[in-house]
Structure formats: C-alpha cells, structure tokens
Amino acid sequence: MRTVRRRFEESLALQLALVFLLGLGAAKLVRPHQGVLVWLLNAVLYTTVAGCVLWYRARKDSRTLGTDRKGLVAAEHRLRKGEVPDDPAERAQLRRLVAERERQMGRTRWMVPVLVAMVALPVALAARAGSWTLALLALAGALGVAAAVVLMRRKAVRTVRRTARALDAADAADAPPPADARGEDAHRTAR
Template identity: 40%
Template sequence: MRAVRKWFKDSPAAQTVLGFVLFAAVILSLNWGHTPGWWLVKLGLYIAISVAFAARRRRRDAEAAGTDTATLKSLERRIQRGTVPEDPQERAAMRRLVLHRLDLMSRTRWSVPAFSVMLALVAVLAAVTGDWAVAAVFLAISAVVTGAMVWIRRRAARKLHHLDDVLGRDELALRH
C-alpha cells in the first residue's frame, strides 16, 4: 500500500489516471442519456483543463522559489514532511516557496466560502424544484466537502506557518 501511495504522490501520470477515473465516475453518473463517446470527449476535455492548471501552478511555484521543477518536487516533499533542508540555497528556495504559498492562501481566503455557497445553491435549487432527496444529498455533500476543505486548508496553513517560523529563525541565526 505504501508503494501505491508513494506512486500517487510522486507521479503526475498516476494523479492524472486517478483524476480520469474520478471524473469518469462523475460524468457517468450525471449524463446517463449520452453515448460513451460523448462521455469520453467530455472526460478528455476536463482532464486536459485540469492538467493545464496543474502544470501552470507548478511553473508558478518553481518561478516563485527560483528553482527548477525537479528541485520543486523535492521541496514539496520536504514541506509535506515538515523538514528543513541543510543546503543554504535549498533553504532559501524553500523559504521563498513557503512565503509564496502563504501569500497565495491569504489572497484566496474567499475560495472555500464561495465554493461552499455554490454547493449549497445546488441544494436550494433542488429544494425549490421540489426534489427534496437531491436537496438533502447535496446539502450533506456540501457540508462534508466544506468541512474537508476547511480542515485541509487549516492543516496546510499551520504547516506552512511552522516552516516559515523555522526557516526565519535559521535565516536570523545565520546572520548573527
């Protein structure tokens, strides 16, 4: 099981395959009346858009850290584990990456509430049309997804703030 988890963490191809399967399940559940060819076209479009966004984010993170994508992958692993590199150049790149991500999180505070409101609106629209079962399901889904998103965001912010403190102290210790 560990090998599979590591494969999914380290391989964009594995993440794309998982995204393909998840998107396929969602598209199949929402579009029963269409042919499988139509499902595949929609699925390919959604996957292409997702991969483009992920590649753009990775490029921006690499630019913010002042490093290449291979070093960025190493820094991301270190951020997940909460470890600080020994090399001063890697430490500086990690500090820039942590500050970039904290800045991004502070600028996108509105995203979780906005997404939650959109999910809740689907439930409200279903209730207005009289489909109470769908409304209840979407309300439950929106509560679970919102809770998960808040938890993930707080956990990431805590980890990034901790690394910011540690990297900042190391930087100050090197100056004196």
C-alpha cells in the first residue's frame, strides 16, 4: 500500500486522473439531468484547473528548494515523516521547505472565517427558500467539510513544527561542544 501511495505522490498524471474521476462524479451528482458530454466537459475543466494549480505549486516549491519534482516529493515525504537527513545539503533543503510551509500557513489564517461564511451562505439560502431539509443537509455537509479542513490544517501545522524542532535538535547535536565543555579552559587555569 505504501508503494501505491508513494507512486501517487510522485505522479502528477495519477493525481489528475483522480481529479478527473472525482470531477466526473461531482458533475453527475450536481447535474444528473444533463448529458454525458456535459459531465465530461465539466470534469475536463475541473482537471485542467486542478492541474494548473498543482503544476504551479510544484514549480514554485521546486524553485524555492532548488530541486526538481522528485527532490520536492522526497523532501515533502521527509517533512511528513519528521525524518531529518544526515546530509547537510538535504537538511538545508528540508529547512527551506519547512520555512516555506510555515510562511504559507501564516498567510492562510483568513481561511477559517471564510469557511464559516461558506457554511452559513448555503444554509441561509436554503432556509430562506423554505427548504429546511435541504438547509439541514447543506449544514451537515458544510460542517463536515469545514471540520475536515480545520483538522487537516492543524495536523499540517503540528507536522511542520515537529520537523522544525527535529531539525534544530539535529543541528544542535552536530555542532561542536563549546570550549568550556571540552575542559580546555579548566586546563589553562590549572597551569
């Protein structure tokens, strides 16, 4: 199972195939009365947008790290697992990825209020239309999605902080001990 997951993380084509299938299912669910061609066009549109976003983010992150896509995937894997590499170049690359993720997460603090508004709007519209069943279904679905997004963000913040602490601890362990700890100052004063 891990090799399938790893292969999925490395392959943009597999990710886009999944987006296409999910987009096709969403189009069929939202517009069941329309034909298959409309569903396919919607799925292609969703896949194209998702592909552009994924490509842009991977390109930007790869440029920030100074590596290719495989190096980015390896660094993200280390970040998720909290692994600190022994190689100083890979460690510096992971530190740049941690700094980039912290910067990105700091910029998205506005997400929770927007998510609350996105939850309230469909519920209010459905309630205003008089469809309380639809309003309650919309509320349940929106709260589920909002809770999942908040929990995923919290987990990502914890992972980034844990990896930053592990990098700091590894750097401190690799640093040479101060002169006092080696006893050189004590040796000089004994003469």
